[in-house]
Structures are given as structure tokens and as C-alpha cells.
Amino acid sequence: MPDERAVVTVIGADKVGIVAAISKVLAENNVNILDLTSSKVRDFFVMIMLIDISNSRVSLEKLKELLGAEAAKIGVQVAVQHENIFRYMHRV
Amino acid sequence: MYTPEEIVETYEMLSLQHLNIRTITVGINLLGCLDKDPNRLKRNIYTKVVETALRLNKAVKEVEAKYGVEIVNKRIAVTPIAILLEPFAEESDASKIGLELATALDNAAEDGGIDYIGGYSALVHKGFTKGDLTLIQSISEVLSSTNRVCSCVNIASTRTGINVDAALKMGEVIKKTSELTADRKGVGCAKLVTFANAPEDNPFMPGAYHGLGEPEVSVNVGISGPAVIRAIVEKNQDLDLRQLADLVKRTAFKVTRVGELLGREVAKLMDVQFSTVDLSLAPTPKQGESIANILEAMGLERCGAPGTTAALMLLTDAVKKGGSMATTFVGGLSGAFIPVSEDAGMVEAVRAGALNLEKLEAMTAVCSAGLDMIAVPGDTPAETLAGIILDEAAICVSNDKPGGVRIIPVPHAKAGEYVDFGGLLGSTVVMEVSRFRSDRFVRRGGQIPAPIHSFRG
Numbered sequence: 001m002p003d004e005r006a007v008v009t010v011i012g013a014d015k016v017g018i019v020a021a022i023s024k025v026l027a028e029n030n031v032n033i034l035d036l037t038s039s040k041v042r043d044f045f046v047m048i049m050l051i052d053i054s055n056s057r058v059s060l061e062k063l064k065e066l067l068g069a070e071a072a073k074i075g076v077q078v079a080v081q082h083e084n085i086f087r088y089m090h091r092v
Numbered sequence: 093m094y095t096p097e098e099i100v101e102t103y104e105m106l107s108l109q110h111l112n113i114r115t116i117t118v119g120i121n122l123l124g125c126l127d128k129d130p131n132r133l134k135r136n137i138y139t140k141v142v143e144t145a146l147r148l149n150k151a152v153k154e155v156e157a158k159y160g161v162e163i164v165n166k167r168i169a170v171t172p173i174a175i176l177l178e179p180f181a182e183e184s185d186a187s188k189i190g191l192e193l194a195t196a197l198d199n200a201a202e203d204g205g206i207d208y209i210g211g212y213s214a215l216v217h218k219g220f221t222k223g224d225l226t227l228i229q230s231i232s233e234v235l236s237s238t239n240r241v242c243s244c245v246n247i248a249s250t251r252t253g254i255n256v257d258a259a260l261k262m263g264e265v266i267k268k269t270s271e272l273t274a275d276r277k278g279v280g281c282a283k284l285v286t287f288a289n290a291p292e293d294n295p296f297m298p299g300a301y302h303g304l305g306e307p308e309v310s311v312n313v314g315i316s317g318p319a320v321i322r323a324i325v326e327k328n329q330d331l332d333l334r335q336l337a338d339l340v341k342r343t344a345f346k347v348t349r350v351g352e353l354l355g356r357e358v359a360k361l362m363d364v365q366f367s368t369v370d371l372s373l374a375p376t377p378k379q380g381e382s383i384a385n386i387l388e389a390m391g392l393e394r395c396g397a398p399g400t401t402a403a404l405m406l407l408t409d410a411v412k413k414g415g416s417m418a419t420t421f422v423g424g425l426s427g428a429f430i431p432v433s434e435d436a437g438m439v440e441a442v443r444a445g446a447l448n449l450e451k452l453e454a455m456t457a458v459c460s461a462g463l464d465m466i467a468v469p470g471d472t473p474a475e476t477l478a479g480i481i482l483d484e485a486a487i488c489v490s491n492d493k494p495g496g497v498r499i500i501p502v503p504h505a506k507a508g509e510y511v512d513f514g515g516l517l518g519s520t521v522v523m524e525v526s527r528f529r530s531d532r533f534v535r536r537g538g539q540i541p542a543p544i545h546s547f548r549g
Contacts, residue, residue: 007094007099009099009100009103035093037093037096039096046096046100048094048096048099050093050094060157060158061157061158064157064160079103079107079160080160081102081106081159081160082158082159084159084353085102085159085161085350085353086094086098086099086102088349088350088352088353089098089101089102089346089349089350090094090098090101090102090346092417
């Protein structure tokens with residue numbers, strides 16, 4: 001199967017354990033993190049992950065649901081989108 | 093890897109600025125459904141439409157989930173029904189058969205989960221066939237008794253000129269449709285457009301039909317994005333107009349790419365040909381989704397103020413330039429829509445007295461859809477409506493561009509009154525129409541010859 005990638009964006013108030021909580025869900029579902037950047041914009045924590053979903057145990061939709069539930073628990077927002085949309089919009 | 097700015101830009105566009113796909117419209121050829129027995133014809137049409145609709149819905153759901161982008165409307169466009177009516181045109185109940193076919197389309201759209209179905213259409217830019225006349229005769233009744241069927245009649249083209257008899261007939265059809273839907277403020281007319289240079293692959297209603305040059309099935313995409321464009325125009329007040337045009341172009345590229353990506357995926361899942369992206373910016377009555385507000389963000393006090401046509405030309409052109417680069421094939425109308433009732437900023441401009449019918453007509457010379465969703469007094473004569481149609485057709489024929497007239501005479505309403513059509517059709521102020529008559533000109537009938545654009549062969 002060719003590489004299938006998605007972008008995970010997490011935005012929320014900075015606190016201990018955000019990276020751990022999100023990566024735990026990814027690891028449990030056999031999703032590899034290819035790249036990760038994070039920064040603090042004013043009081044917000046912004047994390048962007050590029051993930052490889054080609055060997056994921058669950059569908060992208062399900063993964064979105066699981067991450068959403070985890071994010072809600074720790075009080076942050078998460079968006080998961082297939083990489084294609086970024087490639088199409090930002091690369092000529 | 094993408095930069096945080098790029099990620100955030102996409103995130104902002106999709107979540108804060110409601111960037112979505114306005115419509116995915118699947119065109120289907122119905123000629124294979126032809127049958128001498130009207131009942132079998134109806135059954136064939138119903139089956140084909142429902143089958144396609146279900147496949148479209150399944151694909152759209154899958155693609156929406158994958159990208160987190162909403163596809164607002166799922167539509168179907170069919171072969172102009174006037175052609176399917178030809179074998180019955182000489183029978184006494186031909187119009188009734190037209191109505192029955194429309195009902196089959198309406199039922200199929202409803203059962204297949206389709207928002208609108210286009211193609212109750214005839215192409216009469218050089219004259220009428222018997223099937224065309226049958227169809228035109230039945231339009232008013234079809235639009236008043238169905239919910240999702242849309243009708244478009246093409247009365248002019250750059251190559252043939254303008255069929256004046258057809259313009260007058262359409263004036264009469266508009267009046268009758270308004271009367272038959274008087275209990276709903278004449279809203280049947282919102283599903284009817286009189287076109288010039290109607291494109292065969294238009295994804296937008298009510299002008300969509302599946303042209304004879306199209307393949308068996310085609311997928312056409314209509315993008316959205318007024319809020320995205322408005323946001324960047326508003327944010328960049330210090331740019332001169334050359335820089336602004338460039339910025340709009342770059343943004344239009346990104347918006348169109350989303351349409352191209354989703355359209356391609358839907359077509360792939362349906363195992364059919366992906367056709368075109370229509371580059372039009374389409375407003376909705378929602379806050380922020382307004383073309384008028386983009387023009388105002390450029391620096392006009394109100395849409396309609398002197399300079400509006402120039403601002404709209406800049407906008408339309410920049411969108412086309414950025415969009416052309418973003419998609420393999422451009423189709424449909426491709427420009428900016430200025431439907432009055434569907435654009436809260438336009439309605440506001442009319443209410444404030446900044447925008448009138450004549451200024452709108454001038455604006456249609458530089459954008460795509462023509463005079464769209466305009467409410468006029470219920471007592472506007474059919475000949476005056478025909479005159480408005482002829483003027484718009486003249487602009488389109490002379491400028492070699494598509495455009496139409498979707499006008500709603502609101503029964504018993506006077507200029508300045510407020511009407512609410514409900515939902516996506518929005519609400520608007522009834523516009524004033526010139527009281528001077530066009531009857532003698534329009535009633536001469538015949539054909540206005542095609543203009544000479546150059547002496548090319």
C-alpha cells in the first residue's frame with residue numbers, strides 16, 4: 001500500500017501531557033509519527049504532526065473519533081485531515 | 093513537511109471561513125432511457141437517476157470524512173428533457189407527459205437523496221423544435237408541482253444571436269410560474285433560468301443540464317469561498333490593487349485546489365470521468381459569505397457605488413487566473429455570482445438604495461451568472477421581463493460569455509417591500525423596474541442576428 005499520510009493539528013491551553021496523550025492513541029493504533037513540531041502562540045499550545053496511516057489498525061474516520069475523545073478529556077482541540085489537502089493547496 | 097503557517101491557513105479556511113464545496117453535480121446521459129412507451133421511459137429515467145444518486149451519496153460521504161471538508165449540495169444534471177419529449181410532441185397529451193417525466197425526476201431526486209435535479213431544459217437559441225415547444229409550455233406547471241426539478245432554457249448564443257420569440261415566451265412562463273406559486277411568493281421562478289451561451293457542464297442550479305457533447309457520466313464541481321477571499325481582502329487594506337489582485341489570485345488557487353481534489357476523489361470512487369471545476373465564487377445568505385462584502389472590503393462604501401463594476405472585474409479575473417492554474421479543466425460559468433437574495437450584502441445594498449437593477453446589469457458584463465435571484469413587483473408585464481432577458485442576452489452574446497436571468501415577480505408585492513423565500517434562497521427587497529414599456533420592440537419577434545466579433549473564419 002502506498003504511503004497514506006495525515007496531518008494532526010492540536011490547539012489548546014498548554015499543560016502537562018498533551019503530546020503524551022495524543023501519541024498514546026496513535027501508538028495504540030499502529031500509526032507512525034513522521035514529523036512533529038510544536039510551539040506556543042501566546043497562551044496556546046499548537047502542535048502539528050505528520051502521521052503515516054498506511055498501517056493504521058483503524059480507518060481515518062475512526063482515528064479522528066478516538067483522537068477527538070482523547071483531546072476532549074485533556075481539554076484541547078484536535079483536527080485530523082488527510083495530507084492530500086495540504087499538498088494540493090500549498091504545493092504547485 | 094508543511095510549515096505551521098500553511099497548516100494554520102488551511103485550518104482557518106476550513107473551520108473559521110466555512111470553506112466548503114458548494115456542489116458536486118453529476119451529469120448523466122438519459123438518451124439510453126428513450127422508449128416509445130411513456131411509462132417505460134419514466135421507469136427507465138427514475139431507475140437511472142436513483143442508481144447514480146445513491147452512488148454519488150456514498151462517494152461524497154466517504155470523501156467528506158477523509159478530508160473534513162463539507163460538500164454542501166449533491167446534484168444531478170440530465171440530458172435536456174425537450175429531446176426526450178420529441179417522440180411525443182405531436183400527441184395531444186404531450187405536455188402531460190412532460191409533467192410526468194418531471195415528476196419521475198423529482199421522485200428520483202428525493203429517493204436518491206439529491207438536493208436539486210437540473211435538465212428540464214430546452215436549447216432554442218436558433219428556433220424551436222416540437223419537443224422544445226412542448227417542454228416550454230409545461231415549465232410553469234412542472235415548477236409549481238415539483239420540489240427539486242430545475243429548468244433552464246437557452247435562448248441566445250454568440251454564434252446564433254438571440255431568439256426574441258423565445259425571450260417573450262420565457263417572460264410569459266416566468267409570469268405564469270409566479271402566479272401558480274403565488275402562495276409561496278412566486279418562488280417557483282427561483283428554479284428557472286433563461287440563459288445565453290449556457291454551458292453544457294454547469295454544476296450550478298437552475299442552469300445545470302447534461303449537454304450533448306458530454307460523456308455518458310460526468311462529475312462537475314462548484315467551489316465556494318467568498319468568506320476566505322473577503323477575509324484576506326479585509327486583512328490587507330494597505331495593498332494597492334495590483335498587489336490585491338495577485339493575493340486574490342493566490343487564494344483562489346488554494347480554494348480551487350480543494351474542489352479539484354474532492355471532485356477527483358468522488359469521480360474515482362464512482363468510477364466515472366472527472367470533468368471540470370467551475371471557478372465561480374458562490375455566495376450564501378450566511379454572514380460573511382457575500383460577494384458584495386468582498387467588494388466593500390476593497391474600499392467601496394456600499395456595493396453599487398461607482399467603482400463597483402471595476403472592483404468586480406478585478407475579483408472575477410483574479411479568481412479565474414488563480415483557479416485556471418489549480419484545475420486541469422475549467423468549466424461551467426466560472427466567474428463570480430451576484431444573486432441578490434442569496435447574498436446578504438447585496439440585499440443590504442439594495443435596501444440602502446446603493447444598488448439597482450441597472451447597476452446590477454452593468455455588473456453582469458464582467459462576471460458570470462447574470463441577473464440572478466432578483467425579486468420584482470408582481471405586476472411587471474411579461475414584455476418587460478422579456479426586455480430584461482433580451483438586454484442580459486445581448487451583454488452575454490456580445491461579450492461571448494454565459495449568463496442568465498433568474499427573476500421572480502412576487503405576486504401582489506410592490507418595489508421596496510421585503511420578501512423572505514426561506515432557506516438558501518434567502519430574503520430580499522423587491523427591486524424597482526422601469527415603468528417604460530418595451531412591448532412593441534419585443535412583440536416584433538424574430539431573431540437578433542449574431543454580432544461580428546472579428547473577421548476570423
